[in-house]
Amino acid sequence: MPTKIDKVIVTNFSALATKYSKDGLSKIEQAVSALIEGDKKRGLNSLYIAVDDATAMKKLGAAPVLSAANRKQNKVAIDEIYRALGPDYILLLGSVDVIPHQDMQNPMFSPDFAGDPDRYAFGDLPYACSQPYSRRPQEFIGPTRVVGRIPDLTGSNDPAYLLKLLKTATSYKQSTPDTYHAYFGITAEVWKSSTRQSLERIFGNADGMHVVPPKKDTWAKPLLARKALFVNCHGNANTPYFSGQSVRDKNHYPDALRASFVDGKITAGTVVAVECCYGGQLYDPKFAAGQPGVCNVYLGNQAYGFFACTTIAYGPSSGNGQADLICQYFLRNLLAGASLGRASLEARQKFARESSMGNPVNLKTLAQFNLYGDPSCVPVQTVDPKGPPPPRTPAKGVTWSMVDRVERATRRRSLFLEGSAISATRPTSRETKQPLSRSIKTLLQNKAREFGVIAEATKSFVVRFPRRIKGMPKTLIGEKLVPSGYHVLLGRDKIVAKARRPKAKKDGKPTEPPAFTRIVALVAKEVDGKVVSVTRVYSKSKHSAPGAKKALS
Amino acid sequence: MAEIKGQVVKRMFAVGSKSEREAVFLVTKKDLYLLRQIGRNPYKDPELEQLVGKTIKAKGEIDDYMLLLSDWKVIED
Numbered sequence: 001m002p003t004k005i006d007k008v009i010v011t012n013f014s015a016l017a018t019k020y021s022k023d024g025l026s027k028i029e030q031a032v033s034a035l036i037e038g039d040k041k042r043g044l045n046s047l048y049i050a051v052d053d054a055t056a057m058k059k060l061g062a063a064p065v066l067s068a069a070n071r072k073q074n075k076v077a078i079d080e081i082y083r084a085l086g087p088d089y090i091l092l093l094g095s096v097d098v099i100p101h102q103d104m105q106n107p108m109f110s111p112d113f114a115g116d117p118d119r120y121a122f123g124d125l126p127y128a129c130s131q132p133y134s135r136r137p138q139e140f141i142g143p144t145r146v147v148g149r150i151p152d153l154t155g156s157n158d159p160a161y162l163l164k165l166l167k168t169a170t171s172y173k174q175s176t177p178d179t180y181h182a183y184f185g186i187t188a189e190v191w192k193s194s195t196r197q198s199l200e201r202i203f204g205n206a207d208g209m210h211v212v213p214p215k216k217d218t219w220a221k222p223l224l225a226r227k228a229l230f231v232n233c234h235g236n237a238n239t240p241y242f243s244g245q246s247v248r249d250k251n252h253y254p255d256a257l258r259a260s261f262v263d264g265k266i267t268a269g270t271v272v273a274v275e276c277c278y279g280g281q282l283y284d285p286k287f288a289a290g291q292p293g294v295c296n297v298y299l300g301n302q303a304y305g306f307f308a309c310t311t312i313a314y315g316p317s318s319g320n321g322q323a324d325l326i327c328q329y330f331l332r333n334l335l336a337g338a339s340l341g342r343a344s345l346e347a348r349q350k351f352a353r354e355s356s357m358g359n360p361v362n363l364k365t366l367a368q369f370n371l372y373g374d375p376s377c378v379p380v381q382t383v384d385p386k387g388p389p390p391p392r393t394p395a396k397g398v399t400w401s402m403v404d405r406v407e408r409a410t411r412r413r414s415l416f417l418e419g420s421a422i423s424a425t426r427p428t429s430r431e432t433k434q435p436l437s438r439s440i441k442t443l444l445q446n447k448a449r450e451f452g453v454i455a456e457a458t459k460s461f462v463v464r465f466p467r468r469i470k471g472m473p474k475t476l477i478g479e480k481l482v483p484s485g486y487h488v489l490l491g492r493d494k495i496v497a498k499a500r501r502p503k504a505k506k507d508g509k510p511t512e513p514p515a516f517t518r519i520v521a522l523v524a525k526e527v528d529g530k531v532v533s534v535t536r537v538y539s540k541s542k543h544s545a546p547g548a549k550k551a552l553s
Numbered sequence: 554m555a556e557i558k559g560q561v562v563k564r565m566f567a568v569g570s571k572s573e574r575e576a577v578f579l580v581t582k583k584d585l586y587l588l589r590q591i592g593r594n595p596y597k598d599p600e601l602e603q604l605v606g607k608t609i610k611a612k613g614e615i616d617d618y619m620l621l622l623s624d625w626k627v628i629e630d
Contacts, residue, residue, distance in 0.1 A: 289592040521569030
């Protein structure tokens with residue numbers, strides 16, 4: 001049988017050369033060779049290839065990347081590598097200044113900073129998709145490839161960090177499922193209801209949930225040593241910590257997890273899912289007084305995988321949605337014995353299949369969550385080596401690695417078909433500048449009034465349908481049943497603070513409880529010209545109500 | 554390093570997301586920047602809060618929609 005390439009390790013030599021000395025590059029080369037050797041022992045044929053290596057790319061019938069920062073060239077190069085070799089794993093080696101994230105247009109972007117200020121949702125999702133280069137996330141709702149990234153430090157000239165991560169990937173060891181079920185969960189107090197639900201869905205209980213405040217970020221070592229971490233807190237751009245938030249004091253954002261504090265206290269093999277805004281932003285540490293972000297620090301402490309997003313994230317304060325879901329899916333797949341890369345691909349597919357891709361908030365979520373870590377690493381050992389022999393054994397003359405390769409290929413074909421089916425059948429949306437119809441505007445205004453929401457801005461999206469599937473009854477895709485658009489109203493929600501209801505006055509009459517506001521997005525689903533439902537995506541924090549209040553436009 | 558003149562204001566940021574909060578911005582004739590000081594708490598920076606309502610000449614690095622302040626001078630109260 002021909003030797004199949006199971007895994008490609010993709011980098012850019014010239015980009016690495018601008019960061020590191022000759023000696024540094026030589027050490028990186030040696031560390032990659034050790035990783036390839038380690039992969040071989042696990043039955044994986046790995047190939048190291050640079051997208052700017054004209055000779056190597058030519059052998060694959062591919063054009064080399066001429067400018068490391070050129071996103072289109074990088075996307076085309078990785079597509080061509082995948083087409084030529086069909087690897088089961090694509091490992092991007094280096095940070096965003098070696099192989100850039102793709103800059104997908106953020107459908108929630110609002111030039112008015114009251115809305116979403118991210119012009120782009122940065123991510124590696126397009127590298128996981130067969131669709132050609134585009135900046136529209138709508139083109140990438142059906143990922144088919146297993147992709148992960150081992151980043152070096154953005155802007156760094158010291159290869160030590162990257163060498164450490166390569167060593168972790170080379171020498172990783174599996175652990176039993178029990179090891180990963182004893183988890184550490186951190187949540188902002190305002191989101192504890194949502195986090196509880198997430199943890200119950202992932203681990204079967206919320207016993208490991210820690211709420212900030214009242215808890216503080218000076219976590220005991222045994223907690224930090226747990227090998228699964230789930231965080232639902234605030235995060236910021238270029239910021240090396242995540243923050244909690246108090247229910248009672250809306251302006252109290254205590255630190256919940258600091259990169260500098262956890263450094264040196266993490267157990268090798270830890271896996272992490274982080275919902276926080278910018279939780280997976282690979283920022284240049286110079287923007288944070290030299291302190292790398294939480295993601296970089298975990299990976300530098302031999303965490304095997306870190307699943308997180310690059311910009312502002314969304315999710316409800318109670319119940320689950322967006323960031324909650326994609327993080328849940330990732331960890332659940334991992335606990336079931338998937339590789340980091342497959343856990344990530346299956347999480348993306350499940351999210352794209354089960355959440356409306358017409359909803360711009362969901363689109364942004366899918367676009368910006370990424371896996372950091374070696375995609376071929378399988379942290380959880382599902383077969384007990386001391387237990388009875390597995391039901392399947394290799395035939396005479398066939399190696400275990402061949403058996404695994406055949407099984408993996410079956411899974412990859414299935415995942416490819418699944419991603420292709422999602423692309424072909426799921427509706428997406430595009431923003432429209434057309435003014436809202438009078439009836440929808442009135443309904444949204446009424447809903448806003450009913451929910452006590454003071455409207456600030458709206459955005460509208462038209463749903464774009466894929467081709468009709470042969471055999472599907474017309475009634476299933478009739479215009480009276482299928483959403484034709486989404487309208488997002490961003491505003492403030494005036495609510496009553498029951499938890500702090502003051503005592504009655506001396507005259508016996510109860511005083512009015514204090515009111516405060518929290519920010520909400522109302523997402524209205526339009527079917528056949530009418531709004532059929534309005535979903536409140538609650539803000540993850542609360543604010544007092546100063547500032548200009550614009551009328552709903 | 555950029556040098557930008559503008560008025561400091563406080564307003565809502567990233568409404569409806571996990572990042573929404575009241576934040577301090579620099580408004581120039583053309584642009585709007587979220588103001589941050591490197592190494593300071595992005596949620597509460599009393600130094601920046603004191604600048605609200607004032608016109609300043611700011612020095613710092615622009616990172617997308619943020620101005621990472623390294624220095625400033627109040628030119629108008």
